[in-house]
Amino acid sequence: MKKHYFTRNLEGHVQDMQELAPVIKQLAELVNIYSSHFKKLKREKAVMDFSDLEHYCLALLLADTATPENIEPSNVARNLQQQFSEVLVDEYQDTNLVQETILKLISDQNGAGNMFMVGDVKQSIYRFRHAEPGLFIDKYKRFADEGIAAERIDLASNFRSRELVLRGTNYIFRQIMDERLGEITYDQDAELIYANHMYDELPYQLPNPELLIIDREKQEEKETEDDGENYLDLEKAQLEARVYAQKIKRWIGKEGEKPQQIFDKTTQAQRDVQYRDIVILMRSMTWAPAIVDELKKQGIPVYAELSSGYFAAIEVKVMLSFLKAIDNPRQDIPLASVLKSPIVGMNEEELSCIRLASPRGSYYDALTKYSRENNGVLSEKVNRFFIAAERLSQAFQRRCTFRADLANIQGNRLL
Numbered sequence: 437m438k439k440h441y442f443t444r445n446l447e448g449h450v451q452d453m454q455e456l457a458p459v460i461k462q463l464a465e466l467v468n469i470y471s472s473h474f475k476k477l478k479r480e481k482a483v484m485d486f487s488d489l490e491h492y493c494l495a496l497l498l499a500d501t502a503t504p505e506n507i508e509p510s511n512v513a514r515n516l517q518q519q520f521s522e523v524l525v526d527e528y529q530d531t532n533l534v535q536e537t538i539l540k541l542i543s544d545q546n547g548a549g550n551m552f553m554v555g556d557v558k559q560s561i562y563r564f565r566h567a568e569p570g571l572f573i574d575k576y577k578r579f580a581d582e583g584i585a586a587e588r589i590d591l592a593s594n595f596r597s598r599e600l601v602l603r604g605t606n607y608i609f610r611q612i613m614d615e616r617l618g619e620i621t622y623d624q625d626a627e628l629i630y631a632n633h634m635y636d637e638l639p640y641q642l643p644n645p646e647l648l649i650i651d652r653e654k655q656e657e658k659e660t661e662d663d664g665e666n667y668l669d670l671e672k673a674q675l676e677a678r679v680y681a682q683k684i685k686r687w688i689g690k691e692g693e694k695p696q697q698i699f700d701k702t703t704q705a706q707r708d709v710q711y712r713d714i715v716i717l718m719r720s721m722t723w724a725p726a727i728v729d730e731l732k733k734q735g736i737p738v739y740a741e742l743s744s745g746y747f748a749a750i751e752v753k754v755m756l757s758f759l760k761a762i763d764n765p766r767q768d769i770p771l772a773s774v775l776k777s778p779i780v781g782m783n784e785e786e787l788s789c790i791r792l793a794s795p796r797g798s799y800y801d802a803l804t805k806y807s808r809e810n811n812g813v814l815s816e817k818v819n820r821f822f823i824a825a826e827r828l829s830q831a832f833q834r835r836c837t838f839r840a841d842l843a844n845i846q847g848n849r850l851l
């Protein structure tokens with residue numbers, strides 16, 4: 437480990453830090469300037485972003501004399517405390533510190549207490565939004581103590597899923613979850629207990645939960661022998677989709693086996709499974725477009741609410757920026773987007789070098805000035821942009837002339 441990761445000595449690190457310090461200082465200043473411009477703009481347009489909602493709310497509820505150690509309620513908060521007899525909070529595991537302070541300010545902190553919180557730390561998904569599951573865990577542990585006024589109620593019964601789903605879930609999580617991984621030990625208290633006995637009476641085939649593991653390296657050997665396709669080159673999403681496709685085809689009965697039987701709640705009868713009965717749940721939508729594409733390729737009808745579309749595709753966005761930049765090159769953002777795209781291929785440092793040629797005015801002015809005054813690799817890139825822009829502009833004009841001619845001909849015919 438020392439050989440691979442800690443080879444540099446202390447002086448080396450100190451020297452790095454000294455070299456980086458002015459850059460970081462500049463960056464910090466930039467962030468501050470950006471933040472104050474952004475705030476000013478939001479105020480002018482009377483708009484708020486998501487975190488503003490929380491922070492302005494907190495500012496309203498805190499007394500002017502409040503400090504981080506002394507969270508004193510303002511008059512507004514005191515009025516709200518009077519108004520609410522109970523404060524109910526759902527998904528408490530995803531509360532962040534600002535929200536927790538807001539809740540404290542509007543609830544009864546001195547009397548018997550009037551806050552009721554429901555949560556499940558196993559479902560904590562908003563850490564990237566500063567959710568603090570520790571707030572939940574701390575209370576979860578403290579409230580179990582008989583000696584304090586607060587009470588913990590374990591809602592262990594699960595009415596959402598069938599017995600085998602719960603058994604499978606408990607089996608997996610008992611093995612992989614503990615305080616270190618997942619903040620909580622998956623013991624008997626944390627287990628999901630089957631409680632919805634509605635299905636027990638009905639004669640139907642039990643769905644067995646399955647865990648499918650994709651071994652990329654093994655597949656690689658197999659595929660290379662079969663058809664020369666390099667398995668490691670395939671996107672992970674594509675690999676997953678192929679496994680889904682195989683499974684779905686088997687359930688539907690396309691692989692020679694009998695279709696999977698399911699219980700239809702509407703008709704109260706058993707029937708063959710159909711595509712519309714199957715849903716794929718994903719932890720995020722990042723891979724969804726690739727999975728949808730692959731399932732379609734495999735002949736499986738599929739629908740997903742994708743925010744992406746033709747105009748959201750990166751290459752289409754770049755081309756639209758290019759057209760905007762040709763129409764009026766003094767639009768900095770479309771111009772920068774084209775310069776950074778593979779059409780020109782500049783990186784951030786090169787873009788900054790060009791900006792330094794003329795720090796004020798439009799970016800286009802800086803670009804033309806840089807091109808006039810410099811030679812070298814970057815100038816070649818700049819020229820590449822001018823040539824591409826010229827070509828596209830000429831093609832565009834030819835098309836416009838053609839369309840104008842066409843309109844004339846059609847117009848004459850009409851006349």
Ligand SMILES: Nc1ncnc2c1ncn2[C@@H]1O[C@H](COP(=O)(O)OP(=O)(O)OP(=O)(O)O)[C@@H](O)[C@H]1O
Binds near residue numbers: 556559594595596632
């Ligand atoms: N006592 C009950 N009897 C029958 N069905 C119930 C009962 N309680 C809840 N359900 C059903 O179980 C499902 C899940 O219930 P609910 O959404 O209240 O659970 P939850 O624990 O709040 O879920 P989450 O963890 O996602 O917040 C719902 O379909 C609900 O109708």
